Amino acid sequence: MSIVPLVKVSLIGVLDDKDTVLEATQRFGALHLIPLASAQKELEAVPPGGGREAVEALRWLVACPSQRRPVTDPDRFDLESVVVQTRKNRSAMKDCEDLVAKLDRRIQDVEPWGEFSFSDLAEIGDNRLWFYVVPLAKLSNIDTSGKVLEIVHKDRYRAYIVLLAPEEPPVGAMPVPRVHVGAESLSTLKHSYEEAVIDLEELQLERQALTKWRYVLARNLAAARDHSARRRAALETADTDRVFVLQAWARHDRIATVRDLAGQLGVAALFDEVSENDAPPTLLENDPSVAAGEDLVEFYQTPGYRDWDPSPVVYVSFIVFFGMIMTDAGYGLLLLLLLFLFRKRFAGSALGRRMFSMSVWLSVSTAAFGVATGSYFGVEPPEGSFLAHLNVLPLKNVDAMMKITLTIGVLHVVLANLMRACHEKTLSGRLQPVGWCLVALGGLATFLGQGTLLDKAGPAAVIVGLLVVGIFGSDRKVNSLKAGVLRVFDGLTSLARFINMFSDVLSYMRLFALGLAAASLGETINTLSGQLNDAVPGVGILIAILVLAVGHAINIGLGLIAGCVHGLRLNVIEFFNWGLKDEGTPFRPFRKEETRL
Known part of the structure; x- marks a missing residue:
């Protein structure tokens, strides 16, 4: 486990060659660029590469369940045409899916009423059809005297009733409000549903056919984003007269490779070790x-x-x-x-x-x-x-599991403090974590060793640990009364983390x-x-x-x-x-x- 050592690289070249150097550096792919110029307004003006519409088109094609063999020849590819076709296909498919779902729901609602069509009012004496879905328990509440009605369908819970009357019956005449069935017959709805499903299948086939362009579309988007990144990087170099400076962080073990790259590009390469004022990025490298x-x-x-x-x-x-x-x-x-x-x-x-x-x-x-x-x-x-x-x-066993989890918590926190102590540079930075280790281990010993020698050793370790934390809570040199007071204050402030230690260990419960x-x-x-x-x-x-x-x-x-x-x-x-x-x-x-x- 390690954090990879870095080195600061400065590439200095002729301004006319900057685009070539940036492209080669991007192809090299091992430098973390350092902005040398403040160009926020210009950077905001640089659009992200690829375009939102093209990105959405690619996502739509990649998500297709059935994929065609991809075309790899870019000469046969028309970016604008493919993006337009894909967006139209996506919009049409969503509309068609909504229509299919709507028709399917309408068919389910109309199916219990059977096949019917509305006749001309004159043919049925200016009467109209009124539809009701009545729970079976409420059928007995219907007053049938003077009403022309028919139960056209009945299931386990409801009765579907059609009432013939010139005007809608008043509120209270039926036990439930009327329902709106619509003017389209069941056969018409099923025919429309069948046509919509066929259209949806055609659109799905069209989408599948368009997936052959996914590879070249992805390559075009990647190239566009690469170009956008180079334009942004070009705004962050330091340019003076006819010279530009490109600064970056590189792995320390790749100095020779970077020097060879600079030689191939005909630019000067300067290498500086990390200084105290630098804030380099972190590159983790593990097995x-x-x-x-x-x-x-x-x-x-x-x-x-x-x-x-x-x-x-x-x-x-x-x-x-x-x-x-x-x-x-x-x-x-x-x-x-x-x-x-x-x-x-x-x-x-x-x-x-x-x-x-x-x-x-x-x-x-x-x-x-x-x-x-x-x-x-x-x-x-x-x-x-x-x-x-x-x-x-x-x-x-609550008592046993509490002891196990608290032990795990203490060991985890102690390990964190020991690792921190090993990587600190100052005396207080090293001893403070050691003091907290004594506090944590002493508290655990007190909890686990009740009635044993640990019962006495535990509190002693806690006291020693707190003294270490308080005494080495600061690196201030006591060369005056004010400095002494400030050091005491720093030590008391450090001791305030005792509550954090207690609560953090309990978190492992x-x-x-x-x-x-x-x-x-x-x-x-x-x-x-x-x-x-x-x-x-x-x-x-x-x-x-x-x-x-x-x-x-x-x-x-x-x-x-x-x-x-x-x-x-x-x-x-x-x-x-x-x-x-x-x-x-x-x-x-x-x-x-x-x-x-």
């Missing part, structure tokens, strides 16, 4: 097995360049915390099966492969903690069985609480399904299976949310609070955009 930890870290906060890389620690602890929250062997094995079935969907990118690897470990952790707590889809293994002997974590909640909900689902099976003979087994499937699916969904949110929160809030000092900016290389479909 591929824990590379997903970088994504977890940068999701919330990028560590400062002079700080340390917490990615491996966050990666491992997130996997452990996630497993403790899900804590069911059945759920873990089910997630592993789903990952195996959908493994090909993760293989398209480096990020997808990293996420797949981490997801596998999250599922393994869930299964492992499920075995340790004796939970298999909420079912405990029989006493005396092999699986019962593997039940080593008493999840329902959520591991036990969420794990117990998930296990209890699983047991409740099983109990409820068993009661339904007993209460309804025969069909009860089907209801019980449905309750099991839906209930455990909900429990898995809640567990996934809780595991991700709270498992990550304990790392990026509690752990970062004690382990990281500064927040940095991520290293973003100036490079060409990849065309990925």
Whole structure:
């Protein structure tokens, strides 16, 4: 685990060659540009590459379920024509889908009334048809005297009644308000629906035909965005007379490569080491097995360049915390099966492969903690069985689980402080974290060692730790009374974090609480399904299976949310609070955009 050392690169060349140098630098793709000119107004005038309409067209084509073989010859491609056709297809399909849904709903509403058409008023004595949907329980409330009405359809709950009268019956004459059926007959609606479905199929085929342009469209968009990025970069160089200066950050181990690039372009290259006044970006580099930890870290906060890389620690602890929250062997094995079935969907990118690897470990952790707590889809293994002997974590023992989770919290916070102490440069910066380690370990010893020697050693460690924090709470030199007073004030201010230490350690109790909640909900689902099976003979087994499937699916969904949110929160809030000092900016290389479909 490491933060890659960087070096500041200055490329100096003739102004006429700037565009060539920028294009080559973008193709090189390993430099993080440093703005040297304030050109905010000009930058706002530079439009983002690609155009919104073209981007929407590409998304529409890529999302098509059926794809044609892509055309790769750009000479056959007309960008404006393809974008216009795609936008028209998208708009027409949405309108057609809305029409199909509307007609389908109208047919469902009209179908109970059967096939009918409105006759000329003169043919039926200036009478009109009035339609009512009456619940069966209210049929007896209808006064049929003097009324011409007919029940044209009846189902289990409602009766569909047509009343013949020259005027709408007054309020109260019928037990329910009348309904509006519309003037179109059922056969007309079905004919319109059939035509709309055919039109929709034609539009779907047109969309499928347009997907052959997705590759060259993506290439055009990538080229447009690359050009836009170069124009923005050109505004941020320092230009004087006929000379321009392009400044950037580069990896220290690529100095020779950058020097070769400068030689090929015919520009001068100057290299400067990072100074105290510089604020370089942070480039994290880890072993591929824990590379997903970088994504977890940068999701919330990028560590400062002079700080340390917490990615491996966050990666491992997130996997452990996630497993403790899900804590069911059945759920873990089910997630592993789903990952195996959908493994090909993760293989398209480096990020997808990293996420797949981490997801596998999250599922393994869930299964492992499920075995340790004796939970298999909420079912405990029989006493005396092999699986019962593997039940080593008493999840329902509140006292034991409190001790376990608080120990995990203390060790996590202590690790954060030790890592910070190792990377600090000043004496107070190194000793303050050590003092907090003594406070945390002393408090844990006091809690766990009641009635033992630890009961006395714990408070002593807490006192020593607080003294260390208070004494080394500042790097001020006491060369005057004012400086002495300020140093004492700094020490007292540092001691105020004792409340933070207490609350942060207690935050790890959520591991036990969420794990117990998930296990209890699983047991409740099983109990409820068993009661339904007993209460309804025969069909009860089907209801019980449905309750099991839906209930455990909900429990898995809640567990996934809780595991991700709270498992990550304990790392990026509690752990970062004690382990990281500064927040940095991520290293973003100036490079060409990849065309990925």
